[in-house]
Amino acid sequence: MDELTADQQEELQEDLLSLRQELRQLLTDSQQSSKPVELDQPIGRLSRMDALQQQAMAKANRAGIERRLKLIESALIAVKQERYGECRRCEEPIGYPRLKARPETPFCLECQGRIEEEC
Ligand SMILES: [Zn+2]
Numbered sequence: 420m421d422e423l424t425a426d427q428q429e430e431l432q433e434d435l436l437s438l439r440q441e442l443r444q445l446l447t448d449s450q451q452s453s454k455p456v457e458l459d460q461p462i463g464r465l466s467r468m469d470a471l472q473q474q475a476m477a478k479a480n481r482a483g484i485e486r487r488l489k490l491i492e493s494a495l496i497a498v499k500q501e502r503y504g505e506c507r508r509c510e511e512p513i514g515y516p517r518l519k520a521r522p523e524t525p526f527c528l529e530c531q532g533r534i535e536e537e538c
Pocket residue numbers: 506507508509510511526527528529530531
């Protein structure tokens with residue numbers, strides 16, 4: 420993979436910043452919907468289960484968003500250290516197409532595959 424050009428670097432940095440803002444907004448929005456379900460409410464059994472399920476999904480969703488936000492933060496630190504776009508495992512360039520699809524990714528495709536195999 421080729422290293423990022425200065426233009427690509429700049430573009431991806433902007434992507435990271437807008438993605439961070441977007442995800443933070445999502446977290447704020449989902450705060451309202453992940454309030455505890457009122458179990459004393461006289462709602463039917465089915466809708467109560469629906470509510471619990473929705474709550475669990477919102478929680479899993481939030482965990483995913485928080486994980487992504489952490490990756491974005493460390494990607495932004497990597498930008499400052501001029502190491503952005505470098506795989507954190509093999510130190511090879513991650514490549515622009517992959518970063519464009521997921522600017523917060525810390526690993527190249529090959530290492531990502533290996534990590535998933537190990538888990
Ligand atoms: Zn790698």
